[in-house]
Amino acid sequence: MAKMGSKKKHNKQEQPPRRPTWLIAAAVAVAAAVAAVVAQRSDPFRDLDDAAVATAAFEALRDAQPKRARAAFAELVTRDADDSFAWSWRGRAEVALSDLDAAETSYTRALETLPRRLFDEDDNERRTMKTRRAQLMLDLERVRGRLEARSAPINSVTYHEMERRHWRDVVPSDEPLILTGFSTVLSLDLITDRCGSKQVRSRRRSPNSTAWAAMNEGEETTISEFIHSQQKDAAVFDWPLQYCPDLLSEIEVPPFAALDHVATAYGPSLFISFSAKGGGPHVDSGSTKFWQHVHAGRKEWRVASVRDWPRLFATDDNWRRAFFRDARCSGIFGSVPAECDDGFGAAPVDLFDESALHKTTVREVWRGAALPGEVVYIPMNAPHQVRNAPDEPTIAVSMNYVDGGNLEAARAASWAAPAYHPKWLARLKVHGRAVPGSRAPWYARQRIALASDEQWVGD
Known part of the structure; x- marks a missing residue:
């Protein structure tokens, strides 16, 4: 009997205490509320249309x-x-x-x-x-x-010297070239005589600029005033010669880019500089090819491979800001803020800065100096950068064009940037x-x- 009583007492002690029904219901409600809050936090849009x-x-x-x-x-x-x-x-x-x-x-x-x-x-x-x-x-x-x-691994950049060829011996293709055998016609005196009264906005390079080629517009002046002032911190940069028809008759177009060989072209444009400065690295828009004819001075060139364009940005953030504009600048929210513009949102690595290039995954860079009477040819979508001679004025004319080699690419580029x-x-x-x-x-x-x-x- 004593043993049986002891067993009953032991069983009674092991049984868990009974909780009131209301307490269980409350716990379930709290758990459900917590789950709802968690669900709302993880899916805050669930109840919205x-x-x-x-x-x-x-x-x-x-x-x-x-x-x-x-x-x-x-x-x-x-x-x-x-x-x-x-x-x-x-x-x-x-x-x-x-x-x-x-x-x-x-x-x-x-x-x-x-x-x-x-x-x-x-x-x-x-x-x-x-x-x-x-x-x-x-x-x-x-x-x-x-x-x-x-x-891609970070390794040494391979440098190529830009090949020089006489213009009669070349059909430009996928590599940059320096073409020889052209004349020099333009001079500061001739430009002043023919175009001196024409209005122009000089441009200055700013490393942090979001403008094309990092070139910001300056104050309006005349061509004559700019040449007379010989400004060291500015340049006549990509100025359309359509504004000065009297000078157009002096412009020599390389045979491979003559109008009877191309589908379309725009330009020519004039460049004048009195300093060693130049624009920042950039790619010409529209998948166009282009040439630049040096009439005076010397222009140092750096050209990267088309495939290396995404590699020229030191960080993902710089790359993103260069190619994916801030959504606030897209116009979908109404008026575009004043700080938004249509140029790059971040600058690529300077192609003349070899130490910076060696910290990227860039693989190839072409380099060369174009002298008076030489034409530089740049293939479509090739990143490039130019610096001018430090000790003499430089004068050059350039023109962009589309031929059979880049016609499809140029069409695709125009579809990607339409004017609605x-x-x-x-x-x-x-x-x-x-x-x-x-x-x-x-x-x-x-x-x-x-x-x-x-x-x-x-x-």
Whole structure:
């Protein structure tokens, strides 16, 4: 009996105390509330409609919050995997976060889904589709180029001396060249005589400038006043000679770039300098080739390989700011802030700074000095930089052109940077249904050649 009593007492002691039913219910409610808060924090857009999520995404871009923007665009593509525009803007957010693998995936998906978002039923719509595709392909190409640059080893740069050839013996191709056998015609006296009264804005290089070739415009003056002052800190830089027709008759065009051999050309442009300064590293726009004829002085050149353009930026942040403009400067938020411009957002490494180049993954650089009576030829999309002779005035004329060798590339470049016209008509597919793009809350922000409400004629 004693043993049995002891056992009952032991069993009673091992049984856990019973909790009141209300306490269990309260604990469940607290757990549910905590789970809801966690879910809301992990998915703050869950209860918003598409337009509200898109608004939040663009507000995050406007406020320089790429993580929040990424999450919002991720929510949009979760809801609609065919949302090409959300994929592309998600790619932009991934670039801002330096996750270029994710950016590559996003831009690839944006291209794949583009036909599911835009119609392709008339000339205007096909034009919009082609333009959008070219822009996405350019962004994807830039991301892939930087990914390749990231994974490349840092090693010594290989220098090549630019080859000299007589102009009769050459058909310019993929390497920069110095061509000989040309005459020298232009002089400071001749330019003053023919163009002295013409207005010009000299330019000055600033290492931190976001302008093209890092050249900022100065005060307006006349050609005669500029030449007379012999300014050391400024230059007549890429001044179109169309403003001085009296000098155009003196310009000699190399035979390979003559108008009967090219599809199109623009220029010629005049360069005058009285110092050793020059522009910053840059690539001429439009995938054009170009030549520069030296009439006086000496010009030192550095030219990098086309493949090395993404490698010329010391950091991912510099690369990003050079090729992916701050979303606040895109115009989708209305007026563009005054500090935004159309040039580079960050400068590449100086091609004349060998110590800086050796810290990058740049592989090849061509170098050479062009003298009076010589023409420098630069292939399309090749990064280049020039410095002038320090002890004498330099005069040169250049011209950009498109021939059979770069025609397709130039066409693609023009599609990627179109000048939209308000009469263009573009419809969008949203969940398989056509809507006027200018009325869709989410897509209205895209500025993709949309018709106005008054121009819209129906589905």
